[in-house]
Amino acid sequence: MLILGIVTSSAQARIEDRILRVALLPDNHLPYYSAMENRDGIVRELLELIRSRADISFESHYYPRNRLLKKLDTGDLDLIPLTSSHWHEEKQNVYFTRPFAEHCNVLLFRKGQSLPVYHPRDLYGQVVGTVRDYGYQELDDYFRTGLITRINLRNEQQVFDMLVKRRYDVAIAGETQARYLINHYYQDTIETGPTIDCVPVSMMFRAQKEASGKLVDRILQQLMTEGEIQRLLRIWR
Structure with a gap:
């Protein structure tokens, strides 16, 4: 036994x-x-x-x-x-x-209203829609100092919705998620800008x-x- x-x-x-x-x-x-x-x-x-x-x-x-x-x-x-x-x-x-794989983030704008962004200082004074608890290597220092303000949302779909509703003029989302959401739901309302923060997965x-x-x-x-x-x-x- x-x-x-x-x-x-x-x-x-x-x-x-x-x-x-x-x-x-x-x-x-x-x-x-x-x-x-x-x-x-x-x-x-x-x-x-x-x-x-x-x-x-x-x-x-x-x-x-x-x-x-x-x-x-x-x-x-x-x-x-x-x-x-x-x-x-x-x-x-x-x-x-x-x-x-590789994960990149992209800046998001309402269609036809993108801003020229070549450096984080181009976002000084902006309010940026982001996903809560996500880190953004190229921008985190500017968020901490208040030079750029982030608004934290629950997920990427909320980030998109609040951008469409003009809660802010620029947002950040993962590139794969952003392209999926735009292709399926936001083709007429949102466009992508520069890619930032590419990291290995x-x-x-x-x-x-x-x-x-x-x-x-x-x-x-x-x-x-x-x-x-x-x-x-x-x-x-």
Whole structure:
């Protein structure tokens, strides 16, 4: 009985090790998190590509962005699927995959009302619509000093809506999200401006899941080589 119990516990541990608890945001962050058009969004589709090549399952857990690191620390999460380079500075004792994509932000304007922006000083005195808790490497110092004022919204769709309603004259959003939203909902009302803050994107695993992280890293590199990640991003533009 004791031997059977040990074997059963060991088998259960192996099963649990193949199930990774992944962080998804509770809000609608199109096109990364979405169930529209009978698809699940970029993140879930990428996880499905990984699952199809490895003996791994992903269990979705929904938390706001500002709670993700704490949930990783407490062991409630195993994986945060999209992290940029500044997360490397915030978080130690975790495993990061090699970059598998690039994230850029773009400035947004109402259609036909773009401003010439070549340097942050061109935005001095402006009120800028941003997503709450997001960092903007090229502009954060100016936000802190008050030379540029940011208004924090819940998600990108709110940023777009408030720009259309003239709450401010310029906003910032992720380029992939911005192009998706413009193509589907805001073609006649919003246009993109300069690109800023391009950073590499990695997945972050808690230290206890480093072995799984290394497996996922190898698969991500294969998907990049085969053009699958680029194809997925193109689909959701």
